[in-house]
Each structure stands twice: as C-alpha cells, then as structure tokens.
Amino acid sequence: QVQLVESGGGLVQAGGSLRLSCAASGRTFSSNAMAWFRQAPGKEREFVAGISWNGDYTFYRDSVKGRFTISRDNAKNTVSLQLNRLNSEDTAVYYCAAAGRPFADRRQSGYNSWGQGTQVTVSS
Secondary structure, X not given: OOEEEEEOOEEEEOOOOEEEEEEEEOOOHHHOOEXXXXXXXXXXXXXXXEEOOOOOOEEEOHHHOOOEEEEXXXXXXXXXXXXXXXXXXXXXXXXXEEOOOOOOOOOHHHOOEEOOOXXXXXXX
C-alpha cells in the first residue's frame, strides 16, 4: 500500500478552475493505477477519473469528460486532477486512491489505499 495526501481544494466560483494534487509515499507508486473519487453531502462516493500505472490510459465519468483532466508524474510520485468549468454539482470532498496494481476500473473495491480527502466547494 501507499500513503496518499491530497491538496489543492478550496472555494471557487462557478465556471472557475482548481488543480488537485495527490502526493504518494512508497516505492511502489509507479506500479499503481490511480484514481480520483468524490463524495457530495448526503450522497455516496463516486468515481471521477482514473489513470493507468504509466499514464497511457485515462478514463472519466461522463459528467466530467472534457472538463477534468487526470495526470501523473511517476518521478515525483504525484497524481493530479485539473478541474475546469466547475459547477455546483462538482461540490464534494475529493479523494485520491491507489489500486495496488497497474490497471484498475472505476469500482471502489479495486482500490486499496485512500487519502483523507480535500474539499472542493463551487459557489453559484
């Protein structure tokens, strides 16, 4: 397992942008598929974006396609999520997760390491 720490959340107006970062510790980061999930108040946690171990494969939930971009830097042990054209429905706590293997899909059960989350609040 890896230890994950998210940062970059905050309050932003609708239409604005944020960049979330997740710093990982542990020598096995580069062999892990990574993902971002989010949980809005009163709702279940949901998948947002995922990336394979080498960054060649990325995938997103439909509602964020074209607005969010996931990326990783294995040399720096970081994974990022660029959030553009934010709207109120994007308000949530965002979690970084590591899969423990090179490829993973959008199911939460496929991830075995989680960060503590970072709050994103979009004001309308």
